[in-house]
Amino acid sequence: MQNEEDRNIELISRYLAGQLPRAEAEEFRQRLKDPSFQQEVELQRELAEAVGRREASRLKALLQAEEAAIEEEPAPVARRPGARRRRFIGLAAAAALLLLAAAFWFLGREPAPADLYASYFEPRRNTLVIVQRAEGEESLVQQAFRLYENEEYEEALEAFAALPDTASNDDVTFYRANALMAVGRTGEAIPILQEVIRNGESQYLDSAKWYLALAHVDKAQYAAARPLLEGLRGSPFLGKKAEALLRERAFR
Structure with a gap:
């Protein structure tokens, strides 16, 4: 059974994701009058944005490390010269999609009208x-x-x-x-x-x-x-x- 703190975290997470129905959004508005609850909302908002930035930095570092490893790896004679590059391009495309998803979710999500x-x-x-x-x-x-x-x-x-x-x-x-x-x-x-x-x-x-x-x-x-x-x-x-x-x- 969830305690009050866990319920608050879940409620705020749904608010930040724009997933509150109108009735719950109205109740949420009333609770925002409580300074301690408002502070908790801002803390979770800042945390979500920080996670988004951190994930973006982590993905960038992984991508750069993989690129360096590919450049240093000697190409086998039987392998065509473009094989390593295709491997890198595939990895880059996957990482770019993850990066875009993280940026959209944490930093670029348009809030629901009721939340705004x-x-x-x-x-x-x-x-x-x-x-x-x-x-x-x-x-x-x-x-x-x-x-x-x-x-x-x-x-x-x-x-x-x-x-x-x-x-x-x-x-x-x-x-x-x-x-x-x-x-x-x-x-x-x-x-x-x-x-x-x-x-x-x-x-x-x-x-x-x-x-x-x-x-x-x-x-x-x-x-x-x-x-x-x-x-x-x-x-x-x-x-x-x-x-x-x-x-x-x-x-x-």
């Missing part, structure tokens, strides 16, 4: 200060944002849904979209974020573009995400994140 999304998505921290009623009673808006701040996203969504139309504004719309993304409902968040962006004067304009781009990434809609990310290059707060995401293999 999980590595960049983090719900927006609640920065709003909702004034409490004088009599001390918590309003529906306060309740919704309190639940959001406590990372109780499913409950926060229920509270947002219970708000009357008169309470709807950019704050509610934007944070509701974030809550949807936090529980894996990125498809529902897309039109909501588009609504925020259509309001060109929204204080959440850049943030809405960032989260909309991530939602498109989760759906493997890279062509839709690219212009949003390119438009954020000059953003003082999101420019570096946008640049990093655009450097991922999915956008090359």
Whole structure:
């Protein structure tokens, strides 16, 4: 029976290989909030890349040694001069295939959309200060944002849904979209974020573009995400994140 450490290693390995189904990928995203687990993921990622580099170096050294041995080996009189060279070419072809396979697996694998999304998505921290009623009673808006701040996203969504139309504004719309993304409902968040962006004067304009781009990434809609990310290059707060995401293999 596997212990927790072994289960974590297997889970992270499947994540790095892009083999997690959507339900497990969502659970994995939630676990990434734990700094110790996030550190373990990065450690395994670095280890996998190091193994790939080491295997590439080892294969290269073996190939060079074999080439030197072939060059020093005296050719029998009965053997045609090209026999040794053909032997080397066959070995070189096999080693090249192994080298390409190792490089693809460890260094060049394109992450699954859900994995790429999980590595960049983090719900927006609640920065709003909702004034409490004088009599001390918590309003529906306060309740919704309190639940959001406590990372109780499913409950926060229920509270947002219970708000009357008169309470709807950019704050509610934007944070509701974030809550949807936090529980894996990125498809529902897309039109909501588009609504925020259509309001060109929204204080959440850049943030809405960032989260909309991530939602498109989760759906493997890279062509839709690219212009949003390119438009954020000059953003003082999101420019570096946008640049990093655009450097991922999915956008090359």
